[in-house]
Amino acid sequence: LLIFSFAYGLALHAAAVHFKIPVVLGRQTKQEYLNERVERYGAFEFANNRLNDGGTILTLDQRSYYLDGPSYQNHWGLKRIAALSLDEQVAWLRENKIRYVMVPEDFVAGSGALSGEIGAMVASWQRSPQHFELIDTPLQLPRKNGIGVEKVSFYAVR
Numbered sequence: 819l820l821i822f823s824f825a826y827g828l829a830l831h832a833a834a835v836h837f838k839i840p841v842v843l844g845r846q847t848k849q850e851y852l853n854e855r856v857e858r859y860g861a862f863e864f865a866n867n868r869l870n871d872g873g874t875i876l877t878l879d880q881r882s883y884y885l886d887g888p889s890y891q892n893h894w895g896l897k898r899i900a901a902l903s904l905d906e907q908v909a910w911l912r913e914n915k916i917r918y919v920m921v922p923e924d925f926v927a928g929s930g931a932l933s934g935e936i937g938a939m940v941a942s943w944q945r946s947p948q949h950f951e952l953i954d955t956p957l958q959l960p961r962k963n964g965i966g967v968e969k970v971s972f973y974a975v976r
Contacts, residue, residue, distance in 0.1 A: 858922050859884065860959045861970040865920060869972065873917025878926055890916055893931050900939040908949045911975050919943065919950065919973040949976050
């Protein structure tokens, strides 16, 4: 019975991590694995490659640990900032050394915590080129469920 329970537990564990086996065996790189498994990883990769100049990136995606440089991710803090005027918001961003803003548009629209006052604040930022400069064209990243693409935009705080 003891051997059966160990074998059963080992089989369950192997089933839970089976998708990591190609990485462990060297048949898949870390980047390939992350692009395949992590939503919006291409946006984090873009930020790490192009925007990693010491400036802080404000990200609305909670997985800021994929960013190599300094980042700011705090929905509750942004709710407080959303009540300020646009000029005060920009001043707050500058005071906190936030140089870039990452906006995963579908994620913001579909998130209950972000779609309200924070979503409205971000939309006003997107309509204010005098304060927020669009970097390149928005990234078109494939969705993990295989249907369509997700748009992620990056803005430089002027």
